[in-house]
Amino acid sequence: MKLSYLIRGLPGHPLHPPLTDATIGAYTAATVMGFASIIGVAEKGAASGWWLALIVGLIFTVPTALTGFADWLTIEWGTPLWRTATSHMISMVTATILFLIAALIGHSGYKHGAVEAGPYVLTLLGFGALTLGGWLGGAVVFVHGMRVLNLVSEPATRAASPAPKPEKEAAEGA
DSSP states (O other), X not given: OOTHHHHHXXXXXXXHHHHHHHHHHHHXXXXXXXXXXXXXXXXXXXXXXXHHHHHHHHHHHHHHHHHHHHHHTTSOTTSHHHHHXXXXXXXXXXXXXXXXXXXXXXXXXHXXXXXXXXXXXXXXXXXXXXXXXXXXXXXXXXXXXXXXXXXXXXXXXXXSOSSOXXXXXXXXXX
16 A cells, blocks of 8 residues: 555545545534624533634644645646645635634633634634635636546446555556
8 A cells, every 4th residue: 555545545535525524514613603602692602612613623624734735745836726726725724824813812712601703703704714715625626626536437336445446546647
């Protein structure tokens, strides 16, 4: 087995996309819970959930960013795919910084059971950058076709197999 499979995933089964689901889910939960605290719905519980969801999102960001960066390193510099992927990365780094600052300055609100306006504005800005980054990440896959294998006739059991198959490696150019 190739060492790159540990950080990039198998052909047809990259690691970065499923990790983004967990990261985006945590930040979305933080945004919703922060709003619930701001408007007074379960204020203390929502404030705790907001801050903890930010922390979970930041934790999931580490492997998500590492696997995405490993994929980015394989892209030919200066190509349209590279420009889209670089814009995706910049947007996601911006979102992460905003969420990190929100968690750091919002910790006092977490301790007192109320999300404060400043940290929540940062959460909203982070969510905006996250949404833009997700859109650009979708373009990387669905427009540029990065890491998408065109094996439409692949039998279902081989397509879903966790073991690398020669046709998948060939289709990915491994």
